[in-house]
Amino acid sequence: MKHDQMMNVAKKRGFLWSSFEIYSGVAGFVDYGPLGAILKNNIMDKWRKYYVVREGFYEIESPTIMPEEALKASGHVDHFNDPMTECKECMDVYRADHIIEEFTGEDVEGLENQKLTEIISQNKIRCPRCNGHFNKVWSYNLMFQTLIGAKGKKIGYMRPETAQGIFIPFKRLLRFFRNKLPFGVVQLGKAYRNEISPRQGVIRLREFTQAEAEIFVNPQDKSHPYFPKIRDEKLNLYPAVNQMDKKEVLTISAQEALGKSLVSSELLLYHLYLAQKFLKELGIPDHALRFRQHLPTEMAHYAIDCWDVEVKTDRYGWIEIIGIADRADYDLKSHSGYSSEDLKVFIEYSEPISVEKTLIKANMSKVGPVFKNDAPKIIKILEEVDAAEVEKSFNEQGFFEIELETKHRILPEHVEFEKVHETIRGEKIFPHVIEPSFGIDRIVYSVLLHCYREEDEKTYFQFSRDIAPVEISVFPLLNQDDLNHIALEIKDHLRKLGFIAEYDSSGTIGRRYARSDEIGVPFAITVDHQTLEDDTVTLRNRDDSKQVRIPIADIEQISADLKKFKIEFENLKSADKGL
RNA sequence: GCGGCUGUAGUAUAGUCUGGUUAGUACUUGGGCCUUCCAAGCCUACAGCCCGGGUUCAAAUCCCGGCAGCCGCACCA
Numbered sequence: 001m002k003h004d005q006m007m008n009v010a011k012k013r014g015f016l017w018s019s020f021e022i023y024s025g026v027a028g029f030v031d032y033g034p035l036g037a038i039l040k041n042n043i044m045d046k047w048r049k050y051y052v053v054r055e056g057f058y059e060i061e062s063p064t065i066m067p068e069e070a071l072k073a074s075g076h077v078d079h080f081n082d083p084m085t086e087c088k089e090c091m092d093v094y095r096a097d098h099i100i101e102e103f104t105g106e107d108v109e110g111l112e113n114q115k116l117t118e119i120i121s122q123n124k125i126r127c128p129r130c131n132g133h134f135n136k137v138w139s140y141n142l143m144f145q146t147l148i149g150a151k152g153k154k155i156g157y158m159r160p161e162t163a164q165g166i167f168i169p170f171k172r173l174l175r176f177f178r179n180k181l182p183f184g185v186v187q188l189g190k191a192y193r194n195e196i197s198p199r200q201g202v203i204r205l206r207e208f209t210q211a212e213a214e215i216f217v218n219p220q221d222k223s224h225p226y227f228p229k230i231r232d233e234k235l236n237l238y239p240a241v242n243q244m245d246k247k248e249v250l251t252i253s254a255q256e257a258l259g260k261s262l263v264s265s266e267l268l269l270y271h272l273y274l275a276q277k278f279l280k281e282l283g284i285p286d287h288a289l290r291f292r293q294h295l296p297t298e299m300a301h302y303a304i305d306c307w308d309v310e311v312k313t314d315r316y317g318w319i320e321i322i323g324i325a326d327r328a329d330y331d332l333k334s335h336s337g338y339s340s341e342d343l344k345v346f347i348e349y350s351e352p353i354s355v356e357k358t359l360i361k362a363n364m365s366k367v368g369p370v371f372k373n374d375a376p377k378i379i380k381i382l383e384e385v386d387a388a389e390v391e392k393s394f395n396e397q398g399f400f401e402i403e404l405e406t407k408h409r410i411l412p413e414h415v416e417f418e419k420v421h422e423t424i425r426g427e428k429i430f431p432h433v434i435e436p437s438f439g440i441d442r443i444v445y446s447v448l449l450h451c452y453r454e455e456d457e458k459t460y461f462q463f464s465r466d467i468a469p470v471e472i473s474v475f476p477l478l479n480q481d482d483l484n485h486i487a488l489e490i491k492d493h494l495r496k497l498g499f500i501a502e503y504d505s506s507g508t509i510g511r512r513y514a515r516s517d518e519i520g521v522p523f524a525i526t527v528d529h530q531t532l533e534d535d536t537v538t539l540r541n542r543d544d545s546k547q548v549r550i551p552i553a554d555i556e557q558i559s560a561d562l563k564k565f566k567i568e569f570e571n572l573k574s575a576d577k578g579l
Numbered sequence: 580g581c582g583g584c585u586g587u588a589g590u591a592u593a594g595u596c597u598g599g600u601u602a603g604u605a606c607u608u609g610g611g612c613c614u615u616c617c618a619a620g621c622c623u624a625c626a627g628c629c630c631g632g633g634u635u636c637a638a639a640u641c642c643c644g645g646c647a648g649c650c651g652c653a654c655c656a
Contacts, residue, residue: 201648
């Protein structure tokens with residue numbers, strides 16, 4: 001793990017660049033160079049293979065600009081605002097609520113800025129550094145604001161997460177999935193947060209890429225059909241209690257973790273495992289991977305259990321690259337409230353329930369004349385109240401009182417009780433949501449960091465061959481026309497087949513291998529003089545420099561099989577022993 | 580946002596304190612020579628003083644401001 005050296009190569013060879021460099025750059029933005037862009041896309045495609053193909057979720061794409069109402073409902077408009085205040089003397093900036101809490105011990109979260117300003121002046125809170133006076137409290141909004149439309153009075157924001165784009169069309173999604181839980185929907189795309197001071201390069205960006213899955217489930221059933229297959233898989237878990245007690249990370253099987261209730265559900269646990277499998281295949285080793293449970297104090301307002309997948313880095317320590325949360329029904333409930341849309345799902349019971357119920361039937365001929373204009377309202381209320389309550393009131397007081405603008409006494413003669421049997425087939429509930437949320441840029445960084453190798457003079461990226469940006473290099477052994485010609489033909493042929501192949505005739509063969517290794521090309525084909533005689537070439541393996549001789553005619557099949565992990569390089573047999 | 584340090588080709592650096600010739604070197608990269616398998620050698624070319632202002636006859640060098648990076652503080656729903 002060598003951040004500086006790796007970043008050097010990544011910059012030099014076109015993986016990561018800082019954005020707007022010729023205008024001296026802007027913190028919190030990066031460019032993916034030619035190879036970085038392919039690497040990132042390959043990682044995102046692999047993610048799709050996991051979540052869309054394997055898990056059976058579907059991908060949607062929603063706008064990156066969202067209207068204010070939607071983010072009001074999600075809680076971002078209110079919760080994404082940090083109240084800030086500045087010392088008039090030394091210009092130090094503080095979180096206003098934090099400085100008050102520290103001084104008074106009171107919890108002032110959620111109070112208006114004006115109120116906070118008052119509290120500061122009433123309590124004579126001064127700057128902890130220079131004892132200066134504080135300015136008025138203002139809100140620092142971490143969302144990028146914009147205006148929608150030419151006459152533009154409608155406020156919009158760049159979305160702070162892709163998740164909301166999935167919750168909002170929930171009714172349509174539910175219909176698409178034919179009204180049945182569980183189902184999952186994913187979205188990959190950009191999200192934006194106007195960080196106060198992003199300092200950690202690609203780790204904290206103002207514009208970043210997320211891959212999020214929202215899995216809607218019956219709150220009563222957080223199981224997963226594949227769990228039995230993964231029960232013996234080991235995970236590095238760092239539960240909240242172990243963090244608080246300063247104990248160690250547990251390496252424990254999925255089954256055991258479930259048995260000890262370390263993770264709140266089988267489904268959540270399954271998704272921890274799935275994330276681990278994904279990262280391991282990307283080349284991140286076990287020892288650099290752990291699952292850290294959120295402490296009760298750091299849990300977001302919406303979550304009931306949340307685990308961060310963390311990767312070890314030499315530069316930044318353990319960094320969060322994935323968050324896997326049980327968001328319960330927070331989002332749907334909230335959007336339902338703000339939009340007045342029914343975002344519930346009907347869950348059918350396995351057995352219909354039969355209940356005996358007493359209904360109140362108003363005696364229309366009496367209620368109408370007695371209550372006149374208020375009668376319709378009274379009838380509606382009587383339909384909703386509990387019959388037992390009314391009966392009780394009749395027995396104790398002789399009447400049941402309903403308060404509208406005036407109080408009305410309902411007498412036994414106004415109503416009749418009717419006992420009925422009702423069959424209840426199910427109920428409408430808000431589904432719970434399990435959300436694996438991947439920070440793609442951080443994952444790309446982790447992959448670069450953990451695939452970076454230094455051996456003697458040479459450095460290379462040991463990318464898994466299904467994500468390597470350039471898949472195969474083709475070289476002439478010597479820079480000679482006859483060899484170059486064949487090498488170029490092979491390269492073009494591979495390109496036609498869909499492989500990203502590169503040809504290079506510059507420098508010596510050793511230099512060409514070194515250049516190819518440096519950007520992590522897994523295999524290199526070399527055309528030599530024997531090729532001219534028997535139409536064979538050598539195939540070189542990046543990781544150990546070993547070579548086998550194969551017929552040109554077999555290149556297509558072998559390249560394809562290697563890429564799909566159908567064969568391994570070690571099992572290839574040379575076409576002859578001439579090497 | 581605050582404070583400290585830093586900013587010279589793609590990379591690493593010399594030069595900055597003490598202003599003064601055409602900003603030097605190595606590696607990398609492109610072209611060529613040579614070369615029968617792992618960054619060899621030779622020739623050659625491309626390429627740089629973070630941006631803006633000021634002081635001065637003259638600024639990479641001194642001063643001010645900005646931007647970026649690193650470190651510390653703060654922040655990270």
